[in-house]
Amino acid sequence: MIPGLFHAMVVGMQLSGAVPSATTEPPPTWHGGIGSLVAARCGDCHAPDGAAPFVLASPEDFRPRRSFVAEVVGNRLMPPWLVSGGRPVHGDRTLPEPDRSALLAWLTAGCPTGEPPAGPSVVEEAPEARPLDASEASPRLHLRMRSPWTVPAEGGVRWYKAERDKRTFVLPVGNPRPLRVRALDYRSAAPQTLGAVAFSADPTGDGRRMVDWDEEPGSYMMADIRSVPAGALGIVGPGGGRLEYPEGFYVPVPPGSDILSEVHYRPQGRERVLDDTLVLETLPNAAPGRPLLPVNLMVPRVTLKAGETRRYANQLTLPVAVDVVALTPRASARCRALRLEARLPEAESPVSLLEIDDWNPHYRSTLVLEQPLRLPAGTVIRGAWDYDNSDGNPRNPVVPPESIDLGARSGAMNVLLLSAPVERREVRELMEFIEVESRRNRG
Numbered sequence: 001m002i003p004g005l006f007h008a009m010v011v012g013m014q015l016s017g018a019v020p021s022a023t024t025e026p027p028p029t030w031h032g033g034i035g036s037l038v039a040a041r042c043g044d045c046h047a048p049d050g051a052a053p054f055v056l057a058s059p060e061d062f063r064p065r066r067s068f069v070a071e072v073v074g075n076r077l078m079p080p081w082l083v084s085g086g087r088p089v090h091g092d093r094t095l096p097e098p099d100r101s102a103l104l105a106w107l108t109a110g111c112p113t114g115e116p117p118a119g120p121s122v123v124e125e126a127p128e129a130r131p132l133d134a135s136e137a138s139p140r141l142h143l144r145m146r147s148p149w150t151v152p153a154e155g156g157v158r159w160y161k162a163e164r165d166k167r168t169f170v171l172p173v174g175n176p177r178p179l180r181v182r183a184l185d186y187r188s189a190a191p192q193t194l195g196a197v198a199f200s201a202d203p204t205g206d207g208r209r210m211v212d213w214d215e216e217p218g219s220y221m222m223a224d225i226r227s228v229p230a231g232a233l234g235i236v237g238p239g240g241g242r243l244e245y246p247e248g249f250y251v252p253v254p255p256g257s258d259i260l261s262e263v264h265y266r267p268q269g270r271e272r273v274l275d276d277t278l279v280l281e282t283l284p285n286a287a288p289g290r291p292l293l294p295v296n297l298m299v300p301r302v303t304l305k306a307g308e309t310r311r312y313a314n315q316l317t318l319p320v321a322v323d324v325v326a327l328t329p330r331a332s333a334r335c336r337a338l339r340l341e342a343r344l345p346e347a348e349s350p351v352s353l354l355e356i357d358d359w360n361p362h363y364r365s366t367l368v369l370e371q372p373l374r375l376p377a378g379t380v381i382r383g384a385w386d387y388d389n390s391d392g393n394p395r396n397p398v399v400p401p402e403s404i405d406l407g408a409r410s411g412a413m414n415v416l417l418l419s420a421p422v423e424r425r426e427v428r429e430l431m432e433f434i435e436v437e438s439r440r441n442r443g
């Protein structure tokens with residue numbers, strides 16, 4: 001007998017209520033645990049007004065698409081999470097193996113509902129509301145897009161062979177004093193169209209001029225301004241959301257800034273309107289904090305012939321001791337994999353910082369390390385990106401492939417290491433290093 005057919009029969013028996021053989025474990029049920037697993041692991045995005053295109057909140061939501069869901073979960077495409085190795089990071093969405101097999105068994109068994117828990121449902125007592133003490137609250141700034149923008153129904157590729165899937169907007173702040181931002185929260189009117197959203201502070205007015213030059217709201221240019229890379233404040237996504245830095249750290253916004261948001265969108269087959277808000281949560285005046293600076297390890301240019309695959313690499317040497325708090329990787333859709341490692345002075349072997357085996361630019365975000373990582377002066381940080389411009393790359397936007405030449409001010413590919421100097425007096429030295437690196441890389 002064909003194994004697949006046998007399998008289908010077993011599943012069919014269970015579905016029709018036949019008594020399973022003594023050796024077969026009964027399949028898990030929605031009320032027996034799958035419901036809470038789905039709420040915890042899928043619910044944030046697969047909710048009404050979530051980032052995902054459909055709701056997954058009941059057995060009925062799963063049944064009509066259960067083999068599709070099983071395939072996507074079986075191939076580890078969902079939940080979306082890029083990190084495959086390196087330092088542990090906050091908010092890891094990898095599905096633990098027991099959860100994954102329970103979910104697959106439930107899907108195979110036809111999504112049984114099971115018995116709702118017996119007895120009176122436990123009423124949880126709401127935690128007592130505590131009045132916020134004004135001095136401890138983080139002052140919040142609500143910033144709104146200057147005008148709404150309609151995401152095109154269909155995508156495409158630009159004349160310079162990059163994907164036409166991002167747009168940069170200006171969110172004016174006009175702050176008279178520097179701001180110390182400890183968290184960012186992006187609330188979109190159309191989360192389903194959004195992949196990643198990258199934020200940076202621009203005190204120069206260049207971003208605003210670039211945007212005003214475009215006829216529509218926003219600009220098709222990327223948000224790299226002078227030596228400040230797009231995403232220097234952080235990246236959230238998919239669908240927007242919240243990014244919080246650990247206590248005691250902040251990203252600085254100079255006086256008189258605009259916030260630039262570089263929005264990576266995915267056309268939805270019909271027009272969607274972005275009319276989005278960014279909330280900046282700042283450190284209260286009295287609170288101590290250390291600034292996070294964007295140390296940028298980059299490869300400025302990618303040139304590949306049609307069908308070519310190649311590894312690009314670069315490295316830098318830290319001039320001062322730092323605590324690395326977060327990592328923000330960037331590469332285009334033709335990148336397959338990336339690696340980042342640190343070689344400490346005198347150390348035998350390098351420390352792996354970040355490994356991504358299956359890169360997807362739409363799922364990139366700022367990865368906050370579970371523990372800040374201290375790296376002494378003289379540490380060499382090395383990054384490697386594997387590019388694949390063949391038609392064997394399922395994410396190649398141009399098929400059959402054509403030669404490409406991609407570049408950007410802060411790198412066609414880069415990793416921003418948000419780093420706080422260990423010694424306060426070395427902040428300036430690190431800032432100068434970042435400037436010099438940026439000039440060196442641009443040649």
Ligand code: HEC
Nearest residue numbers: 041042044045046051052053068069072073078079080238
């Ligand atoms: C962080 C948000 C997020 C989480 C968590 C998440 N999804 Fe998704 N899901 C998405 C988005 C966004 C899409 C749309 C397709 C894409 O972005 O690639 C999607 C698409 C899908 C699809 C369709 C795949 C396709 O190729 O169109 C399936 C099936 C799916 N999700 C299942 C799940 C399941 C099951 C879980 C929980 C175990 C889950 N997702 C968790 C965001 C999420």
